[in-house]
Amino acid sequence: MQSLKRRTPKADPAPSRWSWRLQRLMLTPGFRFGLRVGVPFVLTLTLGTAYFANPERQQAIRDSVADTRAAIQERPEFMVTLMAIDGVDTQMSEDIRANLALDFPISSFDLDLEAMRTTITDLPPVAEAALRIRPGGVLEVDVTPRVPVAVWRNHSSLSLVDATGAHVAHIPFRVDRSDLPLIAGDGANTYISQALELLDVAAPLGDRLRGLVRMGERRWDVVLDRDQRILLPTENPVRALERVIALEGAQDVLSRDVARVDMRLGQRPTVQMNKNATTEMWRIRQIGQ
Numbered sequence: 613m614q615s616l617k618r619r620t621p622k623a624d625p626a627p628s629r630w631s632w633r634l635q636r637l638m639l640t641p642g643f644r645f646g647l648r649v650g651v652p653f654v655l656t657l658t659l660g661t662a663y664f665a666n667p668e669r670q671q672a673i674r675d676s677v678a679d680t681r682a683a684i685q686e687r688p689e690f691m692v693t694l695m696a697i698d699g700v701d702t703q704m705s706e707d708i709r710a711n712l713a714l715d716f717p718i719s720s721f722d723l724d725l726e727a728m729r730t731t732i733t734d735l736p737p738v739a740e741a742a743l744r745i746r747p748g749g750v751l752e753v754d755v756t757p758r759v760p761v762a763v764w765r766n767h768s769s770l771s772l773v774d775a776t777g778a779h780v781a782h783i784p785f786r787v788d789r790s791d792l793p794l795i796a797g798d799g800a801n802t803y804i805s806q807a808l809e810l811l812d813v814a815a816p817l818g819d820r821l822r823g824l825v826r827m828g829e830r831r832w833d834v835v836l837d838r839d840q841r842i843l844l845p846t847e848n849p850v851r852a853l854e855r856v857i858a859l860e861g862a863q864d865v866l867s868r869d870v871a872r873v874d875m876r877l878g879q880r881p882t883v884q885m886n887k888n889a890t891t892e893m894w895r896i897r898q899i900g901q
Contacts, residue, residue: 692749693717699755700737708732708753720745736779761808763789765796775808777801797826806849810834813853816861831876839886840866843874852878 637643664670693716697705711731714723725743732741732755740756758780760772765786772780772789779801783789793811800807807824814821814834822835832849834842844852852875859865865873865883872884 688749690720691717692720692723692745692751694749695751695753697753697755700757704735704737704755704757707735708738708755711735714751717749723751737781739774739778760789760792762804763792763794764801765794766798766800771801773801773804775804777804793821794823795826796823797829799829800824800826807832809850810844810853813850813857816857817866820866836866840870841872843872843876845876845878848878855881 664673695709695712695714695716697708700708712728723745725745729741729743732738732743732753737757738755739758742754744752746752758774758778760780761775762773763783763786764771764773770783770786772783772792774780786794793807795801795804795807803826810824810832811821817836820836820838820840822837825833825835827833827843831846832844834844834853836842842853842856856865856873856875860867869886870883871886872882874882874884
């Protein structure tokens with residue numbers, strides 16, 4: 613009996629190879645993080661995907677989100693009930709309202725202020741516009757209108773233009789804005805700043821001044837009454853006109869029977885008499901002969 617007990621092998625306390633590998637794996641931080649976080653995440657994602665794959669549940673969720681959003685956006689404090697437009701007359705105000713086409717009351721979340729500002733500034737009479745929503749549900753629109761400085765006559769119509777040459781509005785007749793100077797010709801509005809400077813220099817001519825004509829999109833003619841014209845050069849037209857105004861003040865050149873004062877050649881300005889004066893001069897010469 614004793615011999616049998618001595619021959620029985622003792623149990624090996626060392627773990628098995630797989631048990632040892634599992635224990636080492638459990639000591640790895642990444643594996644432990646995966647068991648603690650990764651497995652629950654994957655399980656939750658799988659269950660969630662299976663749940664939301666049902667089209668009816670998806671539609672129910674969309675409807676719920678839309679209802680919640682509408683409930684928030686349509687709260688009284690977020691509703692805009694009217695629009696106030698400042699800086700323009702009644703007609704322009706009506707044009708702005710027609711172009712925006714807003715149906716009040718409307719949620720402030722449904723208003724794209726930048727797009728609305730662009731719509732307003734695209735109107736010819738508008739230079740700038742600023743929009744904001746005031747407390748109390750008021751959409752405030754501050755408009756800076758274009759200020760016309762001249763009447764531009766082109767081939768087809770009469771237009772009001774501002775200091776930048778931008779179109780402001782059409783007018784049917786010149787007398788509708790007789791308070792503004794007249795410019796004419798193709799491209800005249802492009803050189804409005806130069807035209808205004810010439811008009812300022814020509815101010816001493818008073819009521820005799822009829823307007824400016826852009827010739828060949830290169831230079832200006834100053835048109836006076838009695839069918840008189842001052843032909844200005846392409847370069848330095850303001851200085852050339854100042855010389856003519858000085859001559860008028862010293863010698864009354866434009867008060868005589870002059871049809872054209874040609875300043876296109878700065879070193880050799882010429883004066884063309886009108887037809888009657890030319891005929892009379894030839895008659896006097898023939899008498900003298």
